[in-house]
Amino acid sequence: MKVTIDGQSIDVEPGTTILQAARMIGGDLVPPAMCYYSKLKGSGGKCRCCLVEVSKGSEADPRPMPKLMASCVTGCMDGMEVNSKSSDRVTEARKSVTEFLLINHPLDCPICDQAGECDLQNLSFEHGNPKSRFIEEKRTFEPEDIGPHIQLHMNRCILCQRCVQVADQLTDDRVHGVLDRGDHANISTYISKAIDNEFSGNMIDVCPVGALTDKTFRFKSRVWFNKPYNAHRECTTPGCCGKTTVWMFGGEIQRVTGRKDEYHEVEEFICNSCRFDHKNVADWTIEGPREFEKDSVINQNNYTRKLEKVEIATEKTILMGRDEDRKKISMAEIPLNNNDKNS
Amino acid sequence: MSIETISLSGRKKVVSNKEMSFLERLYLVAIVKGLYITIKHLFKRKATIHYPEQVRERSDVYRGQHMLKRDEQGRENCTACGLCALSCPAEAITMKAEERKANEKHLYREEKYASIYEINMLRCIFCGLCEEACPKDAIYLTTSKVLVPSSYEREDFIFGKDKLVMPLDMAMKNAQLKNAN
Numbered sequence A: 001m002k003v004t005i006d007g008q009s010i011d012v013e014p015g016t017t018i019l020q021a022a023r024m025i026g027g028d029l030v031p032p033a034m035c036y037y038s039k040l041k042g043s044g045g046k047c048r049c050c051l052v053e054v055s056k057g058s059e060a061d062p063r064p065m066p067k068l069m070a071s072c073v074t075g076c077m078d079g080m081e082v083n084s085k086s087s088d089r090v091t092e093a094r095k096s097v098t099e100f101l102l103i104n105h106p107l108d109c110p111i112c113d114q115a116g117e118c119d120l121q122n123l124s125f126e127h128g129n130p131k132s133r134f135i136e137e138k139r140t141f142e143p144e145d146i147g148p149h150i151q152l153h154m155n156r157c158i159l160c161q162r163c164v165q166v167a168d169q170l171t172d173d174r175v176h177g178v179l180d181r182g183d184h185a186n187i188s189t190y191i192s193k194a195i196d197n198e199f200s201g202n203m204i205d206v207c208p209v210g211a212l213t214d215k216t217f218r219f220k221s222r223v224w225f226n227k228p229y230n231a232h233r234e235c236t237t238p239g240c241c242g243k244t245t246v247w248m249f250g251g252e253i254q255r256v257t258g259r260k261d262e263y264h265e266v267e268e269f270i271c272n273s274c275r276f277d278h279k280n281v282a283d284w285t286i287e288g289p290r291e292f293e294k295d296s297v298i299n300q301n302n303y304t305r306k307l308e309k310v311e312i313a314t315e316k317t318i319l320m321g322r323d324e325d326r327k328k329i330s331m332a333e334i335p336l337n338n339n340d341k342n343s
Numbered sequence B: 001m002s003i004e005t006i007s008l009s010g011r012k013k014v015v016s017n018k019e020m021s022f023l024e025r026l027y028l029v030a031i032v033k034g035l036y037i038t039i040k041h042l043f044k045r046k047a048t049i050h051y052p053e054q055v056r057e058r059s060d061v062y063r064g065q066h067m068l069k070r071d072e073q074g075r076e077n078c079t080a081c082g083l084c085a086l087s088c089p090a091e092a093i094t095m096k097a098e099e100r101k102a103n104e105k106h107l108y109r110e111e112k113y114a115s116i117y118e119i120n121m122l123r124c125i126f127c128g129l130c131e132e133a134c135p136k137d138a139i140y141l142t143t144s145k146v147l148v149p150s151s152y153e154r155e156d157f158i159f160g161k162d163k164l165v166m167p168l169d170m171a172m173k174n175a176q177l178k179n180a181n
Helices: A018-025 A088-103 A119-127 A162-170 A189-196 A202-206 A272-277 A316-320 B022-026 B028-042 B083-087 B129-133 B168-180
Strands: A002-005 A008-011 A051-056 A080-083 A150-152 A212-214 A227-232 A243-249 A252-257 A285-289 B093-099 B112-120
Touching (some): A002 A018, A008 A018, A018 A051, A018 A080, A252 A272, B022 B028, B083 B129
Parallel strands (some): A002 A080
Antiparallel strands (some): A051 A080, A150 A212, A227 A243, A227 A285, A243 A252, B093 B112
């Protein structure tokens, strides 16, 4: 079947959705997605961020679809023509959706550990309005402790239900879901019961915002001060691939996540033992630096190439300065870790 | 005109090396001329001041020593978001974040605060990008109105929170001013 998105054509299998076809083409025309997750069955159709305009239904029925369609749940038809980035209607609709998503989202990015790798930040940067028109009070929930590994911030949740699907599909029995309705809708109190499972940590990775964050990494560092490396280990947990990204600061592993692709979806899910219990560099075989999109803040101050020291045949004091000046004078409380092999 | 004689600045002078006359070789005229210039400057206004006893008037946007602000209730604004350190072109800022305890709500405005906040004044170039990056109105280079003092020890230039955070009485004065208006 031939589909045309923003003037670019591609042949796809029957049953492919517009979003999947757009991702096959790649580039600017890929609609943003907050709830759709290609690794989770049945995800999508909730956030309405991926709205596209179908200007020609199919070869058999060339009428345009009257309303904007959610591309993650709309299947492709032969000869379909879709406008994504090129349509003003779509841009306008995405702007409104972003505004709706931000209505109850607290603007605490300076505090939030997800800042820098947050899908909602990216979405509002691209489609959002810098000024909020919302003058009412944002809805808040009582903070809830859901165990030693995962930190829940219900206020930040945008109800994409990805974490519910993770519990549904990766673990045996799901014990949390969306409770209440409308403004009060929240991921249920039984979320704490799902935390015991060996794969519960993947909820952190699939969460597009900072509602579920790593408690072992809480406030430790900002993501852009860490250097991400691809690493792997022999993991004995059944179903875990052991391939991860470790986020290092100096010679210390600050956190471990799954490897996320360009759409911020993990390539393979990892177990809790990899994620939370193995923070020792000796546990991991480090493959090399993980690369991110060119404009990602994670690339700030990072060098993906190993920089060799320039050797010049001259006096040592000219190259290195005096020995007494080369000691660490800042952060006196924190000892310097000398086993940093990657710097 | 050849390239040797051309003067792009218009100030080029050809130096002559001619033999001096007897009067010139005495240097008396030249000494008197030089002394005249020296004595003339004794009666002019001085170009220097006695810093730090005297301080020159500064512009409102003068960038001096940083100050980490407190809000009207005396709580620290800084939440250790790291944007100042990220924007710093000289990499002068380091910090360590900590979670606020339940009994510290009067000290810090947000859930997270900087337990260590250090600026290396030897590295700082006073460009003000940290001030520009700050989303919480926390760091300012214009409020302290002081220059970073000089010192002999390198350690003295690591300014921690003890030197950077706004004094409490200044925060109280600000709050009173705000209430009065």
